[in-house]
Amino acid sequence: MTAPTTDKSSRLAINKAGGKMVADYWDRIFTARERGEKVVWYNGSAVNPIFQAAGMAWCHGEAFSARLAAQHLEGPAQLAGQEYGYVGELCSYARTHLGCAVLSRKRATGSANGTGMVGLPEQAELAGRLPTPDLFVNAYAGCSTGQQWDDISFRVFGKEVPIFNVSMPFMWSNRPGEGYMVGEEWERSSRYVAEQLRELTTVLESITGRPFDWDAYRQNMAYLKQASELRQEAMRLCRLTPAPATFWDWIASVAHINFLPASQELVDFFAAVKAEIEQRVADGVGAIADERYRVYFDGFMNWNHLGLLAKKFARYDVAVVAGRYTHHAFWQEPQLIDPEDPLLGHAQNNLLCPMNHSTKTIERLVLRDCEYYGVDGIVFHSTRTCRAFTNPQRLVAKAAQEKRGLATMFFEGDIADASYYKDEVLDSRLTAMLETIDVRRARA
C-alpha cells in the first residue's frame, strides 16, 4: 500500500471561530497586569471557574505549553529549560513551562541577559507575554510529576510566590464494588477534594482582598454544565457512519471546555458545534472524504503535529471517532454538577481525569467507547514524556485484542517535544493495522 497524498479531512468550520476565542483569551492573559488583575498559574484539573469567580486571570501551565507546541514556538522555552538543567526525558509540558518560568523570572528580576543559549528576541517573545504569577495552584490528578512540577515552579521563583496544593487521590479501587463513580473510595475522595476546593476560595480571598463571589461561581458552573451537555450530545452523534466529526475536531475545542471563561459565549460555541454536526448528519456529510475505517485514539495529544495527524489519518480513510483524552476529561460528567451547590460535582469532575484511574477502570471505559462508536481498532499514542497517560496502554491493548478482537497499534510521539515523533514509523504501523482489518473483514 502506498501512502496517499491528498487532503481528505474536513474539519468543522466552527473551529475557526473557536480559534479566535482561544487567541483572545491568551491576549487577555498577556495583558492582565495592565488591567490590574492578579494572576494565578495553575496545573492539572479545571479549577478555573473558582479563579474566574475570584476575579483573577488564570494561566494553565499545560495549556500554555501545548499552545506553544501547536504554534511551533516551544523551542526557546525548552532550550531555556535545558540550559537550566532539565533533562530531555522530563515531561515536556513541565520542561516547556519551567523554561518559560526561568525566562519570565529572569526578565522580572532584570537579568534577561542571564541565559546564553536562548536569544534575546525569543526571550522577549516568551517571557514578556506570560505575566509572572501572584499565586500557584496545583490540582493534579493522576500524575505525581504534575504535583512536583509546581513545587519546582515555586522554587524557580525563589519561594516568593505563595502556592496552594489540591491533593487528588488516585482512583485505584482496592475493593470489589469500587470503580468509576461508585464505591466508598469515590465518595470519600469526592468529599476530600471538595473540602480542599472550599479551602482554595479562602486562599483566593487573601490574595485578592475581596470576599469570594459564590454567586459568580454558581453561575460559572451552570454555564459549564450547559456547555458540557452540548459537547457530550454532539460527541455522541459521531457514533453515526460516516462520522460527522472526529477526535481532531474535539481536540480543537479542548481549550474551550478546559479553561476558557465560563460564559454564555462558551455555551453558544458548543451549541454551534452541535448544530454544525447535526447539519452534517442531516446532509450525510462525513468528517473525512471516504470513511473506510473507524478507530479510537488512546494517548495524550501530540500538539506539535495536530494538523499533520488529522490529515494523515484522513488520507488513509481512517475516521478517528473518539479518544480517551477528549472523551474522558473536561467536565465529561455534567450531571454531577448541581449549579446551586456545585463544589462536590466540581471536585468529582476534577477527579475523573483520564489518567486518574487504575487500568481496570480505563480498560472498561475504553472498551465501552470502542463498542459504542463501532471502531475497528485502537491507535495508541505512546506519549514519550507522559508516563501517566501511557501507564495502562499495553494492558488495555492486550484486553482489546483478547476480549474484543480489535486491531491495535502503537506509535511514539510526545505532547510538546517534536523530536520524539517518527512519521515513517506511524505510516508503516498504520498501514499494517489497516491491512489486518482488511484481512479480518475478508475472512468474516
Add this chain to the structure above:
Amino acid sequence: MPVGTGSTVGALDALADVAARPEAYAAQWKARTGGRVVGILPMNFPREIAHAAGVLPVLLQESREPDTMGRHLLAEFYCGFTRNLADSAAKGALDYCDGFFVADHCTQLLGAVDVVRAEAPGSPVFLGQLPPSLTDEWARGEARSMMRTFVDEMARFAGVPVGDAALSRSIALSNDNRTLLRELFAARRAGNAALSSPQLQAVVKSGMVMDLAEHTELLRQVIQGLADLPRDNRVRLHLSGHLCHAPRPELLAAIEECGAIVVDDDLFTGTRWFSTDVAEDGDPVEALACWYLERDRTAPCPTRVKHETDWEDTLVEAVEASGAEGVIVLMVRFCEPHMLYYPELRKRLNERGIPHLLLETEHEGLPVETVQTRVEALLERIRRTAPVEVSR
C-alpha cells in the same frame, strides 16, 4: 586489610547473600516459619505495620535478570526499577509474595503495580496513598487516617489483629535497627574505611528484606568486630540520589576503583533509609504518621511536596560535615522527581563551588569504561583545585 573479626566477616557474608538473593531469603523464611510474605513498594510504606502482624515485609528490589517478558507490559521510557518490577511479575518471580502494599503515588510505580495486579490476580494489591503534600493543614490527619487503614488492612491480610502493643514493639525494634545502621555510616563519615560502598549497600539492602530481629543481630556482629581502618588519601566523594532502589554494586565499585572513596550518601539504599526514627511513646499509629511527615525534614525527598525543606541544603550540609570533596549525583534514568529537582541541586553545588557529576543509571547495561572516564575527569578536576601542601 581485614574488615574485622571473623564474626564480622561472617555476618557481612550472610547479609551480602541476602542482598544478592532476596527472594531466596523470603522463600527460606516462609519455609522456616510458615508465615506470610508481603511485597512492599518503595519508599514510604512503614514496614513496622507488617512486622507487627507477624508478616515478613520484603521491600521489592530490582532483580539482576534482564527484562524479557515484561518488556511489552510497560513502555521503554519508564525507570529501570518499574520496568523490572513489571518483568518480575510477568515471569512469576514475585510469586513468593502473598500480597503487596503500596503507599506511594509515583506515576511510573503505579503503572508497574497495575501490571503486578494484572499478572498476579490471586494476590491482593493494596494501594493507600499517604498525602504527598506534607505541609497542608490536613496532611497530618490524612496521614494518620491512612496509617490506621494500613494497620487494618494488614490485619485483614494476616488474619490476626494488630494491636498497639505489637506495633510499639515493632517500632522499637525498627528503631534499634536504624540506630545501628546510623552508627555504621557515622563511622564511615568519621573516617573509618573498613567497609566499601558495595558492602555498606548490602548491609542496608538486606535490612529491607530480612526479618528485623535477625538483621539487627547480624548488624551487631558487624559493628562489634569492625576494624578501625583510617581512610587513605583517595578523593572523598558524596553519593546523592538514586531513589527507590539500589544502584548496581558494580557501579559503586567502579567509582571507588577510580581513586575515590565514598564518605557519605543520601541514597535510598543508604542514609535515606534509616534517617528518621519513629517515636516510641504515645499512640503508635500517630507516631507512624509523624514519622512519615517528619522524614522529609531529615532527608528531603523530591517525591514529596514540602516547601520549607530543601534537599540542596541538606546535601551541602552533609558534604561539609563529611569533608567530601565532590558529589556524584546518581539519577535513575526517567526518574521524574529527580529530573525535576536536579537543577536546584546543581545550582546550589555550583554556588558553593562543589564539583559534581551527574550519572544516569539503567536496569540493563553498565558502561563501566564510560563511567570511569567521567569519574576520573571529576577526580582530576578536584585534585587540580585542591590546596597543595608546600614543604619548607
